[in-house]
Amino acid sequence: MPGLVLAGIKKTYGQVTAVDNIDLTFPKGKLTALLGPSGCGKTTLLRMIAGLEDPSRGTISLDGNDITEKPANRRKFGMVFQSFALFPHMSVAENVAYSLTIAGVDKATRRARAEELLDLVKMAGFEDRRIGQLSGGQRQRVAIARALAQKPDVFLLDEPMSALDAQLREAMQVELRLLQQKLDITTIVVTHDQREAMTMADQIVVMSNGRYEQIGSPSEIYHRPASAFVASFIGKANFLKGKAKDGGVDVSGFLFRPEPAASFLNGSAVQIACRPENVSLSSADEIGPNRLAGTVTFLRDIGPTREVYVETPVGTVICEMPASTETVFSQGETVSAEFPPHALRLFPDTDDVAGAQSRSDTGEGGGSIASNKQDVAA
């Protein structure tokens, strides 16, 4: 099951290193999402895989065959671009069958294949429409059908949902995932949207600054982030900075004990990450290990969940609970926030977490580097 393998792939443009020495395997028949902030190198990596850019260094192989030097038009890879790039002067069926026309396939076979593919993407009956007469979602289906016309060995998609509105995007993510599973095709999707990656992917590669921080299933990435950057880029996290002390962490005089115990040298700078849904609140004014007393400053119900902001001596802590929770907290109330030992993730305090968080919001690249050897991060 080798699939597509990158070894030591690097791409520089003058002084800019867009992709930096990446070793990565895209398993056969699986969907991998390349996820990261703007400028982290996702598109450059995808374009090298497609054969649209030459790597400055390294090799790309498919099922054991080196394809690094193979031109894009001989790779038999299907590609869907952000803009869909359909031909407006052609009908839907002509667009879908375009690669078959180039390959010299006869008209009747082309039409039959176009009909089959349009049926697959739920666009049967649209064969003779013009592209200008389609909605955004329909155009995307046509672009997908066109990319699949030549039964590609690898299916590549660059921000395929970005032109669609939020509701349609969610529906298309599910549809695309089901289609990929049905066709059992090795697929790589570039996205900066964590929800999109988590909806569709078997494997997520979280990228930053031309390298990757972690590779794992959506659940691994969320529940066991390998770095503070990943913990801040994927979902929300409370961060507490402190110093390692006897297997725990001293945060400004408050002791936190993780499970298993921390393996940092006493005195080293450590930061703790804890997901808001893992912090529990009680109105009791209790203190002790893994607890912070504080005052509720803000509450909001967001559909199924309720967020409570608590001002503590070491900063604001966000706690998330089901909106149906019976215990009601009110602004100004004194509470105790408990951080369960098993929910604490510890990282060396070398990461610019706040910076990574703001960059993920603004779409800029950032964060520090954990590793670019797949076996280390996996």
Ligand code: ATP
């Ligand atoms: P986005 O989500 O914004 O598309 P990305 O993660 O896909 O970003 P890339 O487009 O791969 O990022 O760019 C990675 C880095 O390489 C950026 O710093 C970018 O400015 C640089 N870069 C990309 N293409 C070129 C080029 N042709 N010439 C010079 N620099 C480039």
